[in-house]
Amino acid sequence: MPKLSKDYYLQTDVVYLAKDLLGKTLFTLFDSQLTGGIITETEAYAGITDKASHAYGNRRTKRTEIMYHAGGEAYVYLCYGMYSLFNVVTNIEGVPHAILIRAIKPVEGIAEMERRINKTIKSDKTTQGPGKLSRVLGIHYSHSGISLAGNSIWIEDNNLRLNDSQIITSPRIGIDYAKEDALLPYRFVATL
DNA sequence: CGGCCGATCCACT
DNA sequence: GTGGATCGGCCGA
Secondary structure (H helix, E strand, O other), X not given: OOEOOHHHHHOOOHHHHHHHOOOOEXXXXXXXXXXXXXXXXXXXXXXXXXXXXXXXXXXXXXXXXXXXXXXXXXXXXXXXXXXXXXXXXXXXXXXXXXEEEEEXXXXXXXXXXXXXXXXXXXXXXXXXXXXXXXXXXXXXXHHOOOEOOOOOEEEEOOXXXXXXXXXXXXXXXXXXXXXXXXXXXXXXXXXX
């Protein structure tokens, strides 16, 4: 179960990577509790030319600075005052690309996940949604900037290979403010 | 410093 | 289908 290499995240085609991350497994290890799930939904955010991206127009703030780092870090931010949304930073240093992970299918540490949300996981719906998957995995916006090569949050390739027939492509969710860029086919969903 | 708002979720009708 | 929760980030003054 090899961890994805640093070079993997340095690849420059963020849309390709968003699709490629489907079927890989996202793990966290916090408080000696290992939890993980297969990535089943992603969205690509294509940097300074993408009106949906926090880095649109080359905007640099303390928060978005993480996206300008070299690929292989977590970009996690607070949304609606209560949800931590987890993104994978990609591309070389200076190019602020990121991939939002929107859903997982739990495979490891399910009891711990249930403890974190204080209810049982009855269907995959419980871990579908960017706010929900961060909660079950214990990811918090204070984790923004940590390396995916470390031992807190990482992604493994478990050699699950998907056919194109198992992948649905669509526009991204919740970004109407991005006008014409809201129509870009940058969202990928795996049907497992 | 004040005010607006969001890459969401859930309870309710 | 709809609205409320809830607060850090961002912008303009």
